[in-house]
Amino acid sequence: MSDDTPHDIAVLAGGLAHEIRNPLSTIGLNLELLAESLGGTEPDEADDRPTARRKRMLRTVQRECGHLSEILDAFLAFARAGEPDLKEADLNRLVREFAEFFRPAAAAAGVRLTLLPAADLPPVRLDVRLMRQALLNLALNAQQALVGEGTPLPHIEVATRPILVGPAGGAVELSVADNGPGVPADALATMWDPFFSTKPGGSGLGLPTVRKIVEAHGGRVHCESGPSGTTFRIALPTAR
Numbered sequence: 001m002s003d004d005t006p007h008d009i010a011v012l013a014g015g016l017a018h019e020i021r022n023p024l025s026t027i028g029l030n031l032e033l034l035a036e037s038l039g040g041t042e043p044d045e046a047d048d049r050p051t052a053r054r055k056r057m058l059r060t061v062q063r064e065c066g067h068l069s070e071i072l073d074a075f076l077a078f079a080r081a082g083e084p085d086l087k088e089a090d091l092n093r094l095v096r097e098f099a100e101f102f103r104p105a106a107a108a109a110g111v112r113l114t115l116l117p118a119a120d121l122p123p124v125r126l127d128v129r130l131m132r133q134a135l136l137n138l139a140l141n142a143q144q145a146l147v148g149e150g151t152p153l154p155h156i157e158v159a160t161r162p163i164l165v166g167p168a169g170g171a172v173e174l175s176v177a178d179n180g181p182g183v184p185a186d187a188l189a190t191m192w193d194p195f196f197s198t199k200p201g202g203s204g205l206g207l208p209t210v211r212k213i214v215e216a217h218g219g220r221v222h223c224e225s226g227p228s229g230t231t232f233r234i235a236l237p238t239a240r
C-alpha cells in the first residue's frame with residue numbers, strides 16, 4: 001500500500017480476516033480437544049487425562065480470546081483515527097500529562113523517559129484524545145524496541161519544538177526518539193502498512209493509526225532510523 005492511497009476497504013478487511021483466522025482456529029482446535037477429553041454424556045465416559053492438560057487448553061483459549069480482543073481494539077482505534085474533533089490546545093501540556101502516565105510503566109521496564117518541551121510553543125489545533133493515542137503508539141514501539149535488546153541505558157526522549165515551514169505559516173514538531181537497535185532495514189518501507197509487524201502477536205496497526213491521526217490534523221509524520229536509534233517526527237500546523 002503506497003503512502004498516498006487511501007486504505008482500500010477490501011484490503012483492510014482481508015488483513016483483519018487474516019489476523020483473526022489464526023487465533024480463531026487455535027481456539028476451535030483446543031475446544032475440540034477439550035470436548036473430546038470430557039467424553040460423552042455419561043460421566044464415566046470421560047477419560048482421565050490429567051486436569052493439568054485441560055487447564056492448559058483452557059488457558060490457550062483464554063489467551064487467544066485476549067489476542068482477538070486486542071486486534072479488534074487496535075482496528076477500531078485505526079478506523080476512528082480519521083475524524084478528529086480539533087480544538088486549540090497546548091501540545092506541551094498533552095506531552096507532560098502523557099509523560100506522567102507513561103513514565104512509571106517505562107521505568108518498570110527499565111526504560112528512562114525524558115521530556116524536552118520547547119518554551120513558547122505556539123498553540124496547535126488538536127484532538128487531544130487522538131494525539132495522545134498517537135504518542136502512546138510511538139512510545140510503546142520505542143519501549144518494545146528497547147526491552148530485551150540489551151541496549152545500555154535504554155532511553156526514550158519526547159520533545160517539542162517550533163519549526164519553520166516557509167511563508168505559509170509555522171508548525172510545531174513532536175518527536176519521539178529511542179536509542180534502540182533501529183527499524184530493520186527491510187521494514188522501513190513496509191512498517192506503515194496496516195497489519196505489518198515484526199513482533200510476535202503484534203497488531204501491526206500502531207504506525208498506520210499514527211499516520212492517520214497526524215494526517216487528519218493536517219500534519220506529516222516521518223521516521224529516521226539507524227543502528228543507534230529511531231526518531232519519529234510529527235509536524236503539525238500552528239493554530240494561528
Ligand SMILES: Nc1ncnc2c1ncn2[C@@H]1O[C@H](COP(=O)(O)OP(=O)(O)O)[C@@H](O)[C@H]1O
Nearest residue numbers: 141142145182183191197198202203204206207
Ligand atoms: N521505535 C522503533 N524501533 C524499531 N522498530 C520499530 C519502531 N517503531 C516501529 N518499528 C517497526 O515497525 C513495525 C510496525 O509497528 P506498529 O505498526 O506499531 O505495529 P506493531 O507494534 O504491532 O508491530 C514494528 O513491528 C517494528 O518492526
Ligand SMILES: [Mg+2]
Nearest residue numbers: 137141206207
Ligand atoms: Mg506498535
